[in-house]
Amino acid sequence: MRTQEERENAIDRLEENKIKCRRYSMFGNDCHAGIDAMIKVIENEMNENDVYDNYPSCDANGNDCPASHYLWQCALIASEWLKGDHELKDILYPER
Numbered sequence: 001m002r003t004q005e006e007r008e009n010a011i012d013r014l015e016e017n018k019i020k021c022r023r024y025s026m027f028g029n030d031c032h033a034g035i036d037a038m039i040k041v042i043e044n045e046m047n048e049n050d051v052y053d054n055y056p057s058c059d060a061n062g063n064d065c066p067a068s069h070y071l072w073q074c075a076l077i078a079s080e081w082l083k084g085d086h087e088l089k090d091i092l093y094p095e096r
Helices: 004-020 031-043 048-054 066-083
Strands: none
Touching: 004 031, 031 066, 048 066
16 A cells, blocks of 8 residues: 555646646547546545446446546556556656
8 A cells, every 4th residue: 555645646746647638538538537536546545446336337227338437447547556556657648
């Protein structure tokens, strides 16, 4: 688990990344919403179960929903970062 200082630094860096990256990816994903999801996960120290509870990867009927799945992926990556599975530089978006 990451320290309080690491979490605070990550949130600061993600907020900076949000300012410097494009709003939408070439696939139409909302990068800013993805960063917001990552920040929420880190702020609340959410584990994978919390991510599954808060970020469904499909709609209420179980149908594919690319936007929901994208946010789920971002949130899951942030929870994995909290566990130490990723470096912060590896979860940031490309900056302009």
